[in-house]
Amino acid sequence: MAFESLSDKLQGTFKVLKNKGVLTEKDVDEAMRQVKLALLEADVNFKVVKEFVADVKEKCLGEEVMKSLTPAQQVIKIVNGELTDLMGGEGAKLEYDPAGFTVIMMAGLQGTGKTTTCGKLANFLKESGKKPMLCACDVYRPAAIDQLEVVGKAVNTPVYTDRKSKDPVKIAKAAKKEAELKGFNVLIVDTAGRLQIDEELMAELENIKDKVKPYQILLVVDALTGQDAVNAAKGFNERLAIDGIIMTKMDGDARGGAALSARKVTGKPILFMGTGEKYDALEAFHPDRMASRILGM
Amino acid sequence: FMRQKIDEDMMDEIEEILITSDIGMDTTEKIMNELREYIKDNMITLPKNIKKGLTDIIIRLIDKGDRNKLSDKTPLVIMMIGINGGGKTTTIAKLGHKLKEEGKTVMFAAADTFRAAAGEQLAIWGDRIGVNTVMHQEGADPSAVIFDAIQSAKAKGIDVLICDTAGRLQTKKNLMTELEKMNKVVSREYPEADRETLLVLDATNGKNAISQAKEFNEVAELTGVVITKLDGTAKGGIAITIADEFDMPIKYLGVGEGMEDLEEFNAEEFAGGIFNE
Ligand SMILES: Nc1nc2c(ncn2[C@@H]2O[C@H](COP(=O)(O)OP(=O)(O)OP(=O)(O)O)[C@@H](O)[C@H]2O)c(=O)[nH]1
Ligand SMILES: Nc1nc2c(ncn2[C@@H]2O[C@H](COP(=O)(O)OP(=O)(O)OP(=O)(O)O)[C@@H](O)[C@H]2O)c(=O)[nH]1
Ligand SMILES: [K+]
Ligand SMILES: [Mg+2]
Ligand SMILES: [Mg+2]
Numbered sequence: 001m002a003f004e005s006l007s008d009k010l011q012g013t014f015k016v017l018k019n020k021g022v023l024t025e026k027d028v029d030e031a032m033r034q035v036k037l038a039l040l041e042a043d044v045n046f047k048v049v050k051e052f053v054a055d056v057k058e059k060c061l062g063e064e065v066m067k068s069l070t071p072a073q074q075v076i077k078i079v080n081g082e083l084t085d086l087m088g089g090e091g092a093k094l095e096y097d098p099a100g101f102t103v104i105m106m107a108g109l110q111g112t113g114k115t116t117t118c119g120k121l122a123n124f125l126k127e128s129g130k131k132p133m134l135c136a137c138d139v140y141r142p143a144a145i146d147q148l149e150v151v152g153k154a155v156n157t158p159v160y161t162d163r164k165s166k167d168p169v170k171i172a173k174a175a176k177k178e179a180e181l182k183g184f185n186v187l188i189v190d191t192a193g194r195l196q197i198d199e200e201l202m203a204e205l206e207n208i209k210d211k212v213k214p215y216q217i218l219l220v221v222d223a224l225t226g227q228d229a230v231n232a233a234k235g236f237n238e239r240l241a242i243d244g245i246i247m248t249k250m251d252g253d254a255r256g257g258a259a260l261s262a263r264k265v266t267g268k269p270i271l272f273m274g275t276g277e278k279y280d281a282l283e284a285f286h287p288d289r290m291a292s293r294i295l296g297m
Numbered sequence: 298f299m300r301q302k303i304d305e306d307m308m309d310e311i312e313e314i315l316i317t318s319d320i321g322m323d324t325t326e327k328i329m330n331e332l333r334e335y336i337k338d339n340m341i342t343l344p345k346n347i348k349k350g351l352t353d354i355i356i357r358l359i360d361k362g363d364r365n366k367l368s369d370k371t372p373l374v375i376m377m378i379g380i381n382g383g384g385k386t387t388t389i390a391k392l393g394h395k396l397k398e399e400g401k402t403v404m405f406a407a408a409d410t411f412r413a414a415a416g417e418q419l420a421i422w423g424d425r426i427g428v429n430t431v432m433h434q435e436g437a438d439p440s441a442v443i444f445d446a447i448q449s450a451k452a453k454g455i456d457v458l459i460c461d462t463a464g465r466l467q468t469k470k471n472l473m474t475e476l477e478k479m480n481k482v483v484s485r486e487y488p489e490a491d492r493e494t495l496l497v498l499d500a501t502n503g504k505n506a507i508s509q510a511k512e513f514n515e516v517a518e519l520t521g522v523v524i525t526k527l528d529g530t531a532k533g534g535i536a537i538t539i540a541d542e543f544d545m546p547i548k549y550l551g552v553g554e555g556m557e558d559l560e561e562f563n564a565e566e567f568a569g570g571i572f573n574e
Contacts, residue, residue: 110382111383148413150414196529196530224502224503226319231531251468255503277381277412
């Protein structure tokens, strides 16, 4: 399971605290050092960790905690609260355009899982009673259009393609028109993977955003990412003002810290997690449940 | 390295650079300890003189001499393996292109029969660079593709056969067993061929890459790694941990999506890259 090693380490740290009864400032310091190491080991971004630990520590050293009868319990409660906040607090859901037709645009670095997740989303939407259509806007990667067609077939969802065009903006516009005309109510736009520092390709996404007005722009983040996750997430968010994050490849032993960092630096919620290569391997993300699971509560 | 003097703040900053480039915690500690010794032994007082020592320490961890180079024996079978989306198929295209430019004959085996249009992706690359691709239908047994490709490569006297495999997370037991089976087919059908088994590591990956190296090495006896996506902002520091911990040579670096975007590994440059903006 993802987050497993983080979970083990944090729980280990708290066990030591619980056995102490009365806590001194030194005990809290040591515990926070352990929490810091555990988070870094879990690929949470360096700066995010520093801030997190400083916040937790400040709260822990408050009088109510140190003087309480069960200080260790209080510390764990604080960490749980902060961890839930870090993961996104209440949690959030995919939103639909109240006008009745929703465009969802996928974006992200190369190979994070956008095309596969398009299929998963289509599947999810159908189960939620929507009528989705897919749109192939990756005109660069060899066989990207073929890939989305195979995906579409697997989830019984039509795919708009234009193999002659090299212009994703034009393709997306035409797809939207056709989808509306044919009575679909969601269009999922697959886009090519790109680096957030690729000026030309980032401008292309801005252009699609401008012309097609996606109601939801979803950043697909690979759960295996390390420290770089914040650079990518910041870059995409600054250019596109994303609406949410999908964290993929959570089925392995991903540490998952990267996605938390991506959430933190963008302030945008993690909506789903991908837990496999099949099209039903998509789960809603619940920050509170995930935090409790990590802390074994 | 622009500071006035070497103090704990500076050491903290260096540690931060190492950690944020994804070098593992243990390796970071090891590098920091060696650096402290280097500073003491050489009586270094100026921050600007630290950089060389630091780069040398990292070079020592990753420089594996001749093992950093791909075998130039023929016939050669290269298996490209790794987790999902790391860049295996694209790296095969780049490597095939490079070997062809060097005058070798190359063939591709599309043994990823699982991912949607994976075979088509490889075949399109093959067409672009003028390499034949042996391909079966989606869902076919990957070992059967390898078997056929070997027979065809033998018959045509091909120098290098490069086999694409489906991405798999190292925790998926049955998929790892499938990989073992593919390897057995190569050993059995082509014992005279030299072998390279390359793990494709995505530079954006964090500490999970350590377990990737460990688990893939256990089922497939890796001969080296290729680090992809170094054209982005990720430094790929985890490769330093892997080179050190598993005595694993890094062979190539991927620096883009085009067929020319493959560089031979250079320890000095890679170590220096960690400290570039
Ligand atoms: N294990 C696992 N694999 C996944 C998951 N999501 C996607 N993948 C795999 O990751 C690889 C890359 O997925 P794609 O959907 O092609 O990624 P992409 O972002 O569209 O890639 P580009 O278009 O090249 O940028 C494929 O092998 C997928 O099967 C997931 O949640 N778990
Ligand atoms: N920027 C950049 N992108 C790369 C590099 N290497 C591969 N890619 C991109 O990463 C994405 C995934 O590459 P693939 O070669 O399909 O990866 P794979 O490991 O074969 O993926 P699966 O077969 O799905 O597991 C594609 O969009 C590639 O163009 C690189 O060095 N730099
Ligand atoms: K880089
Ligand atoms: Mg794609
Ligand atoms: Mg592939």
